[in-house]
Amino acid sequence: MTTRGVPLALAVATAGYLAGAVAALLARSSRGARWAAAAGASLGSLAALVLAVQVLVTGAPVDAGIPGLLAVAGGVVVRLDGLGAFFLAIVSIIGLPAAVYGAGYSADETTGHLRSLGFMLNMFLFGMSLVTCAGNVLTFVLGWEVMSLASYFLVMVETGDPETQSAGLWYIAMTHFGLVLLLPMFFLLSSSGGGASFADLRLGAGMLTPAMRNVVFILAVLAFGSKAGVVPLHVWLPRAHPAAPSHVSALMSGVMIKLGIYGLVRVTLDVLGGGVVWWGGLLLAVGSVSALLGVLYALMEHDLKRLLAYHSVENIGIILIGFGAALVLDGYGLRSAALVGFAASLFHTLNHACFKALLFLGAGSVLRQTHTRNMEQMGGLITRMPQTALLFLVGAVAIAALPPLNGFASEWMVFQTLLAGAQIPRPELAVGIPMAVGMLALTSGLAAACFVKAFGVTFLAMPRSERAAQAREAPLSMRAAMALLASACVVLGLGASMTVPVLYRALEGLGGVSPAAAAATPGLWVEGAGRLAYVSPPLLAASLAVVVFLGWLAVRRALGRARLTDTWGCGRIGQTPRMEYTASAFAEPLRRVFAELYRPAEDLTVSTHPESRYFIRSITYTSEVHPWFEAVIYDPIIGGVRRASTEVRRLQGGSAHLYLLYVVAALLGALGWVWWS
Amino acid sequence: MEGIFARLVVLAASGMLLTGLIVLWRKGVPAYIAAFTWQSWLLSGMTAAVGYLGGEPQLYLVAVILLLLKGIALPALLRATDRRFSTRRELLAYVNTETSLIVGGMLVLFAYVLTEPWMAMTKLPTRAALPVAMALLFVSLFIIVSRKKAITQVIGFLMLENSIALLAVVGTYGVPLLVELGVFLDALMGFLVMQIFLYDIHETFETLEVDQLARLKH
Numbered sequence: 001m002t003t004r005g006v007p008l009a010l011a012v013a014t015a016g017y018l019a020g021a022v023a024a025l026l027a028r029s030s031r032g033a034r035w036a037a038a039a040g041a042s043l044g045s046l047a048a049l050v051l052a053v054q055v056l057v058t059g060a061p062v063d064a065g066i067p068g069l070l071a072v073a074g075g076v077v078v079r080l081d082g083l084g085a086f087f088l089a090i091v092s093i094i095g096l097p098a099a100v101y102g103a104g105y106s107a108d109e110t111t112g113h114l115r116s117l118g119f120m121l122n123m124f125l126f127g128m129s130l131v132t133c134a135g136n137v138l139t140f141v142l143g144w145e146v147m148s149l150a151s152y153f154l155v156m157v158e159t160g161d162p163e164t165q166s167a168g169l170w171y172i173a174m175t176h177f178g179l180v181l182l183l184p185m186f187f188l189l190s191s192s193g194g195g196a197s198f199a200d201l202r203l204g205a206g207m208l209t210p211a212m213r214n215v216v217f218i219l220a221v222l223a224f225g226s227k228a229g230v231v232p233l234h235v236w237l238p239r240a241h242p243a244a245p246s247h248v249s250a251l252m253s254g255v256m257i258k259l260g261i262y263g264l265v266r267v268t269l270d271v272l273g274g275g276v277v278w279w280g281g282l283l284l285a286v287g288s289v290s291a292l293l294g295v296l297y298a299l300m301e302h303d304l305k306r307l308l309a310y311h312s313v314e315n316i317g318i319i320l321i322g323f324g325a326a327l328v329l330d331g332y333g334l335r336s337a338a339l340v341g342f343a344a345s346l347f348h349t350l351n352h353a354c355f356k357a358l359l360f361l362g363a364g365s366v367l368r369q370t371h372t373r374n375m376e377q378m379g380g381l382i383t384r385m386p387q388t389a390l391l392f393l394v395g396a397v398a399i400a401a402l403p404p405l406n407g408f409a410s411e412w413m414v415f416q417t418l419l420a421g422a423q424i425p426r427p428e429l430a431v432g433i434p435m436a437v438g439m440l441a442l443t444s445g446l447a448a449a450c451f452v453k454a455f456g457v458t459f460l461a462m463p464r465s466e467r468a469a470q471a472r473e474a475p476l477s478m479r480a481a482m483a484l485l486a487s488a489c490v491v492l493g494l495g496a497s498m499t500v501p502v503l504y505r506a507l508e509g510l511g512g513v514s515p516a517a518a519a520a521t522p523g524l525w526v527e528g529a530g531r532l533a534y535v536s537p538p539l540l541a542a543s544l545a546v547v548v549f550l551g552w553l554a555v556r557r558a559l560g561r562a563r564l565t566d567t568w569g570c571g572r573i574g575q576t577p578r579m580e581y582t583a584s585a586f587a588e589p590l591r592r593v594f595a596e597l598y599r600p601a602e603d604l605t606v607s608t609h610p611e612s613r614y615f616i617r618s619i620t621y622t623s624e625v626h627p628w629f630e631a632v633i634y635d636p637i638i639g640g641v642r643r644a645s646t647e648v649r650r651l652q653g654g655s656a657h658l659y660l661l662y663v664v665a666a667l668l669g670a671l672g673w674v675w676w677s
Numbered sequence: 678m679e680g681i682f683a684r685l686v687v688l689a690a691s692g693m694l695l696t697g698l699i700v701l702w703r704k705g706v707p708a709y710i711a712a713f714t715w716q717s718w719l720l721s722g723m724t725a726a727v728g729y730l731g732g733e734p735q736l737y738l739v740a741v742i743l744l745l746l747k748g749i750a751l752p753a754l755l756r757a758t759d760r761r762f763s764t765r766r767e768l769l770a771y772v773n774t775e776t777s778l779i780v781g782g783m784l785v786l787f788a789y790v791l792t793e794p795w796m797a798m799t800k801l802p803t804r805a806a807l808p809v810a811m812a813l814l815f816v817s818l819f820i821i822v823s824r825k826k827a828i829t830q831v832i833g834f835l836m837l838e839n840s841i842a843l844l845a846v847v848g849t850y851g852v853p854l855l856v857e858l859g860v861f862l863d864a865l866m867g868f869l870v871m872q873i874f875l876y877d878i879h880e881t882f883e884t885l886e887v888d889q890l891a892r893l894k895h
Contacts, residue, residue: 657771657822664818668787675791 007064009051010078010133016044017126024118030111034103037118041099041125048129049092055085056502063135070138074196079135083270086506087262088132090350093488094254094357095125097481101361102247104477105368117157117245124150124251131259137186137196144182144259148175151256154248155240167239174236178226182263185219188212189271201271213272217279220267221286228260230320231290232633234313238297241309242373246364247481249305253312254357258349261319268327269342270510280327281432283320288439291317295446299453299590300598300625302583303373304363307454308356311399314443315352319345321440322414325421328429337420342510343503344413350499351406351492355398358485362392365478366458369471375454375583380463384471387479389459394486396455398493400448404541406492411444413500449590457583464577496537584623591623598625682730683802686847689723690806690813692716693843694785697816697836700829701777706759709832710752713839717747720839724846727803731850739857743842746861751835751868758828758872772823780823781816788812803847810847813840827878831871838864 020040027033055062059082067075080088102121106114127150130143152175156168188208189201205213226233237257241249268274294314301307326341365388366381367373382389398405418440421433463469473479492499569575591598602623609615651662696716700709721744728736772780788811796804817840820833842860 657825660818660822664822667818668815671791672787675794 009047010062010064012047013044013051013129016040016047017122020044021119021122024122025115027115030114033111033114033118034106037121038099038103040122042096044125045092045095048088052085052089052092055080056082056505059505065135073138074136076139077135077197078133080133082506082508083265083510084132086346087259088129090258090353091125091128091132091255094251094353097484098247098251098357101478101481104475105247105364106245113157120150120153124154128255128259132262135197137190147256151252155244157245164243167243171236171240174226174233178223181219181223185216185223188216198271205271217268217272220264224260224263228257228316229313230286230316231293231313232629235630235634237312238306238309242303242305246360250357250360253309253360254353257312257316258353261349274327274330277328277331280324280331283324283327284436287317287320287324288436291321291443292439295443295450296594296597297627299446299450299587302375304375304458305373308359308363312356314447318411318414319348321436322348322417325417329421332424334420337417339504340413341417342507343500344410344417346503346506347413347500348410351410354485354488354492355395355407358395358482358489359392359399361482362388362395365474370467375457377465378458378468379461379577379580380468381471382459385473388474391482391486393455394489396451398489400451401444404493404537404544406489409493409496409537453583453586461580462575462577494538494541599628600625679802683805685726686723686803687805689719690809690843690847692719694809694813697813698781700820700832701781702774706828709829710755713832713835714748714752716836716839717743720843721748727846727850733850742861746865758875770824777823780819784815784819785812788815806847810840810844813843827875831868834867
């Protein structure tokens with residue numbers, strides 16, 4: 001069933017993105033290019049949001065397409081079902097503020113840059129939307145590649161910077177790695193069935209042997225995992241996110257890596273139908289490791305955007321913990337608990353998109369003023385940019401999973417899923433699930449610590465550099481975009497009990513999820529051995545508000561008697577930024593605790609006065625943490641590829657005769673082979 | 678009648694192969710052009726003969742076009758090119774004359790071995806010429822690979838076209854006229870493109886030795 005209005009929204013969304021792309025290219029002035037791109041992207045995402053909401057509300061999938069386009073491969077087919085609509089909604093919810101923010105953020109760029117930036121931004125959003133709407137393999141791969149290539153060019157905006165070049169190379173290599181595995185996965189699925197639509201793939205998957213299904217699953221984990229950024233395939237994230245403009249980082253981290261999750265859910269749950277316990281166990285393990293390593297490396301970062309990028313690795317891990325645990329529960333027949341888990345992972349996907357995009361936009365506002373990503377040169381920005389600071393704080397509280405914001409709601413559901421796994425009487429799960437719970441708990445705690453550092457060092461105390469001291473509040477377009485995302489974080493947190501039924505609707509019809517089961521599963525609680533674990537975010541928020549109000553009253557009473565003065569500086573007169581707590585110092589205890597993992601390279605240089613060594617002129621302390629396991633895994637691969645390419649290069653001798661000889665030898669060889677056999 | 682026809686065809690095809698081998702053995706572009714001219718005339722004559730005895734009147738048209746294009750026009754163009762670039766008489770090769778001839782002989786043997794199953798299959802009176810045509814194809818390829826001068830490579834390329842036409846005529850009594858015309862045009866276009874390349878190579882490097890192109894690498 002399709003109503004007339006629904007394809008209209010689809011057409012408007014497509015037209016909006018494409019018109020935005022073309023208009024940005026044709027724009028005469030810098031201002032024109034910025035606002036043309038933003039207008040096209042806003043129109044496109046608003047229409048796409050309308051479409052997604054309609055599908056989620058009515059529950060009826062939308063079918064459309066251009067079968068004539070590339071008919072050989074099946075044509076472009078659009079089929080938007082509940083799951084796709086949910087992810088399309090994520091694309092749109094983040095796409096709109098990112099586009100508005102981008103118009104203000106990129107004001108300093110040259111017109112030529114802005115044209116390509118606007119074009120690529122619109123194509124990026126278009127590609128991501130197409131992935132969620134794809135009804136067959138061709139459309140999916142088409143959208144996937146448009147998304148990957150557009151984001152590659154967006155990362156490479158500052159082409160002159162060697163760091164950006166390296167980031168771009170890593171990113172494009174990992175993207176191609178994913179695609180190389182994606183294609184055989186789809187071929188395996190479609191080889192036994194007829195066509196290449198997802199419905200055909202579902203039929204085809206049913207006819208595969210269990211061993212082949214396992215191969216398909218492993219390929220899916222590697223292909224989509226490289227896009228989602230699970231450890232150890234996350235290497236491109238901390239490189240590419242800082243290199244891109246901030247609103248693009250927000251889109252990449254908030255939305256694009258989520259499409260890796262979308263692909264994984266689509267293939268594992270929808271096409272393959274789930275149901276294999278060890279798949280869930282693998283995802284649970286990968287997720288736990290990603291979550292913990294992500295947050296541990298984030299703690300050691302002093303580059304604000306790299307820190308956020310590592311937190312994306314962490315949150316992808318949390319999403320996978322929820323998804324993996326749900327698959328395990330599903331495999332043991334605990335349908336209702338599994339459903340909570342699937343919903344938890346989707347919920348966290350949405351929530352992470354909101355708060356991570358908010359944090360990247362906040363970081364962008366800060367670095368546009370301070371012109372550095374190094375936190376050690378920020379500080380004191382709360383007085384210069386109070387609104388940005390407040391909005392960043394909302395994002396930080398949400399990502400630290402503190403109630404009553406949205407990060408808490410979804411992590412709570414993930415915990416509930418894990419605890420429900422305690423019902424399964426299997427020794428490996430009796431060990432594995434508590435370990436996952438422990439790792440998730442540790443991750444949450446460390447994430448909170450990390451954002452105390454990020455917010456404290458960036459916004460509090462005194463400015464550490466001249467630039468930070470002269471920072472000014474971000475323009476209205478940027479603040480409005482952040483405010484939109486911050487309100488989404490609050491609404492999703494307080495209205496969690498309203499959001500969760502929508503998630504069940506998105507999951508309807510996937511794997512073993514029946515509409516009846518979806519309707520019967522209640523909001524935020526599960527039955528765990530006769531106990532009910534219920535939590536109401538609004539109630540929590542209310543009690544928090546009461547506590548805060550009482551505390552405020554107490555402080556006010558106390559302030560009546562107190563006098564305001566400078567912080568005590570051990571008797572020294574005058575405070576300087578050098579007395580402040582630095583980000584390195586804050587992270588030092590954890591660096592010691594996890595020294596075996598970090599293996600930090602430390603260097604302490606003390607230069608003394610030539611007359612007496614008791615007079616110290618300067619102390620330089622540097623400590624660097626390089627993820628050593630990246631070197632262990634990637635160095636042999638890179639070295640091998642390089643050696644192989646050098647060998648292959650010999651074929652290119654530079655002589656036309658040699659090339660002709662290859663042709664002749666190939667011909668003679670082929671003829672000889674035919675004759676022989 | 679049948680027997681004479683078969684012998685005639687083998688004779689003409691062998692003559693064409695001989696002209697191919699001449700290129701491996703003689704030095705000097707005029708000799709190559711002469712060999713190519715002879716080869717084209719032989720091909721044209723044989724096409725006409727197959728058309729007459731095989732009852733395929735459209736092959737007459739093919740024969741006339743072959744004669745005009747490959748027997749008269751292209752040799753004239755080649756001679757003009759040769760005069761313009763005043764190439765040295767001694768032509769360079771990667772493989773010396775003796776080895777070239779040995780390799781040529783091996784290629785002919787290989788062609789005979791290769792076409793054996795094909796000859797067992799077909800009942801055409803022209804089948805005895807099949808291995809010869811295949812051998813000419815290999816020899817032409819060998820000319821292209823082993824000679825350094827671009828103009829020799831052009832001649833090798835034209836001989837390759839001739840051998841394909843020969844193969845078509847003796848193997849199937851000629852492919853449809855349209856395809857044949859396509860191949861002619863293809864050959865002509867290829868020749869013209871190569872002429873331009875010859876000119877450019879000469880302008881850029883002051884020589885027609887193709888191995889100088891290696892400097893373009895990197």
